[in-house]
Amino acid sequence: MRDVAVIGVGMQKWGELWEKSLRDIFTESAMLAIDDAGVDHIDSMYVGCMTSGLFVGQEHLGSLLADYLGVAPIPALRVESACASGGAAFRQAYFDVASGANDIVLASGVEKMTDVDGAGATYALSTAADAEYEVYHGITFPGLYALLAVAHMHAYGTTREQLAEVSVKNHKNGAKNPLAQYPFEVTVDQVLNSVMIADPLTILDCSPITDGAAGAILCPLDMAKDLSHKAPVKILSSAHATDSIALHSRQDLTWLSAVAKAGEVAYKGAGLTPADIDFVEVHDCFTIAEIAVIEALGFFEKGKGGTGAPSGETAMGGRIPVNPSGGLKSKGHPVGATGIAQIVETVKQLRGDAGERQVEGAKVGMTQNMGGTGGSCVAHILGKV
Amino acid sequence: MAGIIGYGAYMPRNRIKVEEIAKVWGADAPSYKRGLMLQEKSVPSPDQDVITMSVEATKHALTRAEIDPSKIGAVYVGSESHPYAVKPSGTVLAEAIGATPEVHCADFEFACKAGSEAMFVCMGLVDSEKIEYGLAVGADTSQGAPSDALEYSAAAGAASFVIGRDPGVAKVIETYSFMTDTPDFWRRSYMHYPRHAGRFTGEPAYFKHIMGCAKGIMAKVKMEPKDFAYVVFHQPNGKFPQRVGKMLGFTKEQIDPGWLSPTLGNTYSGSSPMGLTATLDVAKPGDMVLMVSYGSGAGSDGFVFEVTDRIDEVRNVAPGTRELLDKKTYIEYGTYAKYRRKIRMGE
Amino acid sequence: MSTSAKYWRGIPQRYRLEAEKCTDCGAQFFPPRVVCSGCGGREFEEIKLDDRGKLLTYTVIRVGPSEFCEQTPYAMGIVELEGGVRMTGQIADVDFDDLEVGLPIKIEFRKIREEGEAGILCYGYKFVPDK
Structure with missing residues (x-):
């Protein structure tokens, strides 16, 4: 296997992009990544997308988007693993390059979520859960994470305020991210007193509905200097793990074992430990998700994840800055694009290009992207060369 | 039997x-x-x-x-x-x-x-x-x-x-039906709510058929109101079953155990059958129970039951009707x- | 869109809580599986789940999917039945203030959803407080 580097990243401002279609937002971000790398062609491409069929009535994305990007007839494939689709697409691109099959590969992610109404979006997202034994009964994603939250609060004494602090911290980071959908700060009071969605989670505990896309250009590390003027960022490891998609099937309702497994494999692949990671972009689709993930990744003891945000340990300048980009909460969560956006942020941080939200001296960054309630998880560790 | x-x-x-x-x-x-x-x-x-x-x-x-x-x-x-x-x-x-x-x-x-x-x-x-x-x-x-x-x-x-x-838990001693064509209450196809004929639903409908059925079945088994421990009638409201019972010569004590309508309402097809379940909840072995239903249109089914020893064994293994109420x-x-x-x- | 076949296929589970037990390692599965995820066994015996259990976690859905809109707000939870099998479902007839981890529940047969005004009615299990 060849060592692989990321030489270009691209992402436009996320939000409710009423005037743009899925193919528009994909193409814009892909062009930004290609231009950032400075390459004149790509050999193959992967598109992470959860459910364009339900959101915009369009499947067969690989070919459609290759055509609109003007790169047909190269091989182009859509990759799906619910909200981890972006991370999974990046991993496929990594293998494509590492295996020697292709040299310059686009890993991208896209989701156009606002072409359906709220009920339509709720339904589309719910398909990431067990359709016959969870969704049939009326559960929603906020509902599933609320079940996880109540179990966590009951088992470990995690508090409602600790959940709110995750949102406050991520919005504080996101306020410095010009590409974020909601680049403003919120207070604990605002989180606690916003509209209840699924007790105990309020709307400010939930990541938003977002239109957005992101892209990254991968190539063999030893070709990076010839292909691009940008400082290459090396992919130190890539990991993927699965778990039951039905939350109720897990022995410990508070423990994300796919996240733990992906983390373990990623650390081992990179020869690193959690202590070696300078910052991490995690999948905070709900505030409780960040708490459970930072435990599963080994940054906090099991049951202690709730202390991360209030203690400042996960803040910028803290022991392990979590979600410098603002996370899914502030930056937005166009589901299939999220995993790639995490890569975009990590590459910017490792290049030292993150502006006001730069993690000082960052050399190693990690991304963690999960599907459903943790039924799938993709993790990557990237390092400055 | x-x-x-x-x-x-x-x-x-x-x-x-x-x-x-x-x-x-x-x-x-x-x-x-x-x-x-x-x-x-x-x-x-x-x-x-x-x-x-x-x-x-x-x-x-x-x-x-x-x-x-x-x-x-x-x-x-x-x-x-x-x-x-x-x-x-x-x-x-x-x-x-x-x-x-x-x-x-x-x-x-x-x-x-x-x-x-x-x-x-x-x-x-x-x-x-x-x-x-x-x-x-x-x-x-x-x-x-x-x-x-x-x-x-x-x-x-x-x-x-x-x-x-x-x-x-109860033997069926006799059954009897009493029926005529009496349009006192109906619902046409595709209509959401039923219609009724006001006071016509009383004497020529509810009372006539229940009285006819009760008298018919009692004559068949050669029994009188005093021979029954309990009686259950259809309960479109609280008043009708008490009134028809009185007209037939039953006492309030015979009617009350199965008289659910004051706090349950009229459960239509469930009405007299639920009155019977509530009555069985309190009946003793050997008790005779008369049940007379009423359905608009119109007719009544009558049943004479004799409660058996097994009632005491099974009464409390499932929730009682008044417990649910x-x-x-x-x-x-x-x-x-x-x-x-x-x-x-x-x- | 008719989903009669999909609904019909699940009737033994939704109506009667039919599950299965691996004859090798004893692991219970609801719904039944082809391969035991515990030991890889492929032989199972059919079992019927107990209709009582306790609540492991819960929430109240305030914003529901469109076919559940007329039911909002409604409580949902994960229940562990006696015997150990866990399942997700709605908790009916409960005052939200009474929801707590460990709440004893029993299963009741309820209508879960309707496929629009003209479609099939879909039934199944819900949880109610067991008291």
Whole structure:
């Protein structure tokens, strides 16, 4: 296997992009990544997308988007693993390059979520859960994470305020991210007193509905200097793990074992430990998700994840800055694009290009992207060369 | 001889008070309460219908019957609010209790006596030895048009009976039916609410048929009101069953154990069958019980039961009818209107 | 869109709580599986789940999917039945203030959803407080 580097990243401002279609937002971000790398062609491409069929009535994305990007007839494939689709697409691109099959590969992610109404979006997202034994009964994603939250609060004494602090911290980071959908700060009071969605989670505990896309250009590390003027960022490891998609099937309702497994494999692949990671972009689709993930990744003891945000340990300048980009909460969560956006942020941080939200001296960054309630998880560790 | 092997009731937890309904229509609650002898009625939640209530009542009946459900040869659900216009309620019930596939199934409709019809037919099939056990259910989520007098009484509930041969909890001593064509209450196809003929529903309808049926069956078994420990009549409101009982010569003590309507309302096809389950809850071995249903259109089914020793063994293994009646949550008219789909949604 | 076949296929589970037990390692599965995820066994015996259990976690859905809109707000939870099998479902007839981890529940047969005004009615299990 060849060592692989990321030489270009691209992402436009996320939000409710009423005037743009899925193919528009994909193409814009892909062009930004290609231009950032400075390459004149790509050999193959992967598109992470959860459910364009339900959101915009369009499947067969690989070919459609290759055509609109003007790169047909190269091989182009859509990759799906619910909200981890972006991370999974990046991993496929990594293998494509590492295996020697292709040299310059686009890993991208896209989701156009606002072409359906709220009920339509709720339904589309719910398909990431067990359709016959969870969704049939009326559960929603906020509902599933609320079940996880109540179990966590009951088992470990995690508090409602600790959940709110995750949102406050991520919005504080996101306020410095010009590409974020909601680049403003919120207070604990605002989180606690916003509209209840699924007790105990309020709307400010939930990541938003977002239109957005992101892209990254991968190539063999030893070709990076010839292909691009940008400082290459090396992919130190890539990991993927699965778990039951039905939350109720897990022995410990508070423990994300796919996240733990992906983390373990990623650390081992990179020869690193959690202590070696300078910052991490995690999948905070709900505030409780960040708490459970930072435990599963080994940054906090099991049951202690709730202390991360209030203690400042996960803040910028803290022991392990979590979600410098603002996370899914502030930056937005166009589901299939999220995993790639995490890569975009990590590459910017490792290049030292993150502006006001730069993690000082960052050399190693990690991304963690999960599907459903943790039924799938993709993790990557990237390092400055 | 056919008998009741097991019995069970079920009703939703929601109740609405007469005052709450009267308030909306500017009606005089005290006069309704006095005139109809009604305090409150049960209201189904959006997730409860004839099928779900039938299943729950039947679970209680099967707990008392202690039989293998696959031996049930007939499943009959009587109701005027079957959830489907075409597709049986009984198939869902039979499947839910594990009685399929060797079972005969039909849904019955005869206004408020569809439940007793189901009992009647099961008893005949058992007596003729066509089946070993039959399941008879009377259940309704009754509809009354907003502001109509029926709105104060139309309620929800179910009673289920496993009918078989001895030893049961009550032997069927006699059955009898009394029927004429009397258009006192009806609902045309595709109409949401039933219509009724006002005071015509009284003397020529309810009273005539119940009196005729009760007198007929008592003559058949050569018994008088004083020979019965208890009597159960159809209960369209609180007043009618007391009045018809008095007219026939029964005492309040004989009527009251099965007199549920003041705090339950009229559960239509479930009405007299639930009165019977409540009566069996308190009956002693050897007690004679008379039940007379009434269904508009119009007719009555009469049954004479003799309670057996087994009643004492099974009475408390499943919830009693009044125990269920006491578990309640009051709702306001707005919630009631939402639950009963009286609010047009933006489809 | 009719989903009769999909609904019908699940009737033994939704109506009667039919599950299975691996004859090799004893692991219970609801719904039934082809391969035991515990030991890889492929032989199972059919079992019927107990209809009582306790609540492991819960929430109240305030914003529901469109076919559940008329039911909102409604409580949902994960229940562990006696015997150990866990399942997700709605908790009916409960005052939200009474929801707590460990709440004893029993299963009741309820209508879960409707496929629009003209479609099939879908039934199944819900949880109610067992008291």
